[in-house]
Amino acid sequence: MTPPQRKRRRPRPEHVPPPLPSTPPAAEGGGEEGDKKNPERLYVISGADGARAELDLVTLIVARAAAPPSVTPEQAALLRLCLAPLSVAELSAYLDLPFSAMTALITELITAELVQARAPIVRQALPDRSLLEAVMHGLQKL
Amino acid sequence: MVSVQSPPDGRELSLARVLLLPAILMAAVTAAAVVLVAGPARTAVGVCGTVGTLLVLATAAEAVRRGRGLRDARAEHARHRAYLEQRLATSDEEIDRLGQEVFPTALYRLKAGESPKEVVRQVFEVDPRMRHAPESQRRLIRIMLDIVDEEDLQRDSLERSFVSIARRVQAIVHQQAHELREMEEDHGRNPEVFDDLLRIDHGTALIGRLADSVSVLGGGRPGRQWPNPVALYSVLRGAMSRILEYRRIELHSICQVNIKGTSVEPVIHAAAELLDNATRYSPPSTKVHVTAVEVQSGVCIEIEDAGVILNEEARDRLEGLLEKAKQGKDIQVLSENPRVGLSVVGRLCRTYNMDVSLRASAYGGVRAVLIVPSDMMTTDPAPGIAHGIGATGIPKPELGALEGPKRPPKKRRPTSPRIPAGISMEDDVPEVTEWTAGGLPQRRSRMKTPLSRRLAEQAAIDRAEREGNPTIWSQHKEPEPAQPEPERREPGLWVEAFWEGLKKNNPGVHPTDFTRNPTKYLHLINDPAGTEADDEGDLK
Numbered sequence: 001m002t003p004p005q006r007k008r009r010r011p012r013p014e015h016v017p018p019p020l021p022s023t024p025p026a027a028e029g030g031g032e033e034g035d036k037k038n039p040e041r042l043y044v045i046s047g048a049d050g051a052r053a054e055l056d057l058v059t060l061i062v063a064r065a066a067a068p069p070s071v072t073p074e075q076a077a078l079l080r081l082c083l084a085p086l087s088v089a090e091l092s093a094y095l096d097l098p099f100s101a102m103t104a105l106i107t108e109l110i111t112a113e114l115v116q117a118r119a120p121i122v123r124q125a126l127p128d129r130s131l132l133e134a135v136m137h138g139l140q141k142l
Numbered sequence: 143m144v145s146v147q148s149p150p151d152g153r154e155l156s157l158a159r160v161l162l163l164p165a166i167l168m169a170a171v172t173a174a175a176v177v178l179v180a181g182p183a184r185t186a187v188g189v190c191g192t193v194g195t196l197l198v199l200a201t202a203a204e205a206v207r208r209g210r211g212l213r214d215a216r217a218e219h220a221r222h223r224a225y226l227e228q229r230l231a232t233s234d235e236e237i238d239r240l241g242q243e244v245f246p247t248a249l250y251r252l253k254a255g256e257s258p259k260e261v262v263r264q265v266f267e268v269d270p271r272m273r274h275a276p277e278s279q280r281r282l283i284r285i286m287l288d289i290v291d292e293e294d295l296q297r298d299s300l301e302r303s304f305v306s307i308a309r310r311v312q313a314i315v316h317q318q319a320h321e322l323r324e325m326e327e328d329h330g331r332n333p334e335v336f337d338d339l340l341r342i343d344h345g346t347a348l349i350g351r352l353a354d355s356v357s358v359l360g361g362g363r364p365g366r367q368w369p370n371p372v373a374l375y376s377v378l379r380g381a382m383s384r385i386l387e388y389r390r391i392e393l394h395s396i397c398q399v400n401i402k403g404t405s406v407e408p409v410i411h412a413a414a415e416l417l418d419n420a421t422r423y424s425p426p427s428t429k430v431h432v433t434a435v436e437v438q439s440g441v442c443i444e445i446e447d448a449g450v451i452l453n454e455e456a457r458d459r460l461e462g463l464l465e466k467a468k469q470g471k472d473i474q475v476l477s478e479n480p481r482v483g484l485s486v487v488g489r490l491c492r493t494y495n496m497d498v499s500l501r502a503s504a505y506g507g508v509r510a511v512l513i514v515p516s517d518m519m520t521t522d523p524a525p526g527i528a529h530g531i532g533a534t535g536i537p538k539p540e541l542g543a544l545e546g547p548k549r550p551p552k553k554r555r556p557t558s559p560r561i562p563a564g565i566s567m568e569d570d571v572p573e574v575t576e577w578t579a580g581g582l583p584q585r586r587s588r589m590k591t592p593l594s595r596r597l598a599e600q601a602a603i604d605r606a607e608r609e610g611n612p613t614i615w616s617q618h619k620e621p622e623p624a625q626p627e628p629e630r631r632e633p634g635l636w637v638e639a640f641w642e643g644l645k646k647n648n649p650g651v652h653p654t655d656f657t658r659n660p661t662k663y664l665h666l667i668n669d670p671a672g673t674e675a676d677d678e679g680d681l682k
Contacts, residue, residue, distance in 0.1 A: 003314065005317070006325075040379035041323075101336070
């Protein structure tokens with residue numbers, strides 16, 4: 001009586017960084033395990049949908065404060081993980097949450113000023129070629 | 143009535159006596175008349191007197207005979223009446239026993255699972271008092287049992303069909319939830335698609351809860367099985383994820399216990415129904431507060447809303463509803479009862495030995511207390527996202543991660559869901575606005591300086607330049623072509639000058655002798671390693 005099974009599209013390998021050797025077993029399972037072991041759905045974990053901060057996979061997240069008791073376990077884990085700067089992609093892998101759910105969580109934390117996000121250097125932010133040439137010529141003139 | 147008991151002989155005797163007196167009197171009168179009248183009339187008078195006496199005698203005899211018949215008929219009637227009264231009493235007694243003993247026994251046996259035929263046999267042949275019961279009684283009981291049995295079968299099959307339909311819906315919902323989770327991970331990088339998927343996921347969970355409710359009302363299990371223990375926090379969030387307004391639920395202090403895998407689903411479902419009631423019957427702007435504490439008999443989950451005040455009457459009604467639900471007798475009142483959730487909770491409590499009670503809340507609404515018995519809890523660790531990840535998921539510093547800055551922890555609370563305007567997520571990107579005279583880009587600090595001050599500073603610099611002592615800010619005003627053309631030297635030539643200077647006061651081997659004849663230095667390579675290398679050898 002159930003509809004035909006969906007054939008899962010395997011995510012391309014560059015999306016998800018390979019887990020580190022000491023990845024805990026909870027994070028190794030992937031979505032299937034997470035679905036089987038946890039009754040909570042993602043919309044409860046990721047909180048209210050709505051405005052998300054402009055976060056990239058490689059945006060670095062640093063904790064600014066210890067976890068207050070009011071945050072959810074995921075956010076507390078995120079704050080503990082982010083004592084050292086971690087990228088959103090890594091956090092997503094550790095907490096076994098999809099990227100969009102991570103951005104929603106991190107947005108809440110940014111709003112509460114519990115973490116700080118450092119934007120990655122994207123291509124557009126690089127100095128343009130004329131600037132680099134000008135620097136080069138200026139250095140040569142010294 | 144009295145005549146029945148009076149001795150018949152005395153009455154008969156007195157009757158004879160009463161009838162004998164007129165006969166004797168008649169005979170005496172006749173004899174006197176015969177003696178008194180003259181000769182010719184004597185015969186006629188004698189004959190008449192004799193006839194009259196005979197008639198009186200005959201009348202008396204007839205009267206006695208009839209009286210006897212009447213008496214017999216009356217006695218017969220009394221006997222008959224007594225018999226009938228006895229029959230009536232017996233029949234009353236039988237009907238009484240039928241209603242008070244036989245019917246309940248038969249129904250009890252039927253409910254216990256015996257077939258109607260078997261029940262009739264047991265009732266009428268095993269019980270010695272009923273062995274000679276009339277056929278009509280047997281037929282009555284048989285018909286009643288048949289009807290009851292048929293009704294039971296119909297209800298059973300109806301419930302079974304409900305449950306089986308609910309099972310199919312549950313199966314579809316589970317598969318859909320599973321696939322939605324996969325899709326959420328596959329499309330997790332696209333926020334629009336992700337949010338849409340979350341909406342569908344939420345709707346699917348609502349359908350799943352309805353299917354579970356139908357299944358529970360039909361006497362089935364609430365839903366899927368969980369293979370592993372689940373933390374209570376996850377269980378309550380699982381309950382949250384099955385109701386419409388999960389955003390209004392606030393989990394406050396949830397004790398850290400784990401629920402057994404087999405008991406996870408009933409707790410989730412009962413909590414979800416209570417949470418749904420709480421959000422449904424309270425104003426949309428209020429929050430529903432959930433706490434869970436460990437008590438002697440298990441875990442006590444309290445759900446408080448700020449809805450309508452629960453007075454004694456309403457509380458009695460709801461408690462009565464719960465009681466009925468616990469006994470499984472509320473299938474008739476379900477149709478007019480909007481709070482189907484309480485029936486489901488009552489049934490779950492009966493099946494799984496939980497306990498639920500409703501009290502008035504301190505917030506003005508209802509406080510539902512769900513007690514999960516301790517045999518549903520376990521001490522096994524619960525693998526999950528909510529707990530444990532923070533303890534084990536931190537990358538070790540030896541993996542190459544840099545130690546983070548040791549900042550003192552700050553206490554801050556979330557204020558509003560919007561990102562304040564003051565928070566910037568941009569790094570400082572160098573903005574080039576000015577160029578030095580040498581052609582190098584110059585970077586101005588972002589410090590805002592008022593234009594008047596800047597003009598004043600520029601004027602001061604100009605004045606200093608005119609006076610002949612240039613400041614560090616003054617720019618070279620000499621036109622470049624006026625300068626003598628600097629000596630064009632190849633970029634690497636200073637190295638040679640450096641070496642020349644080094645050679646000047648340094649007798650011995652030429653510093654670059656190694657590159658000039660490298661074969662002289664081969665012994666340095668071929669020699670065995672020094673003591674420093676020995677330390678590393680130990681590692682192997």
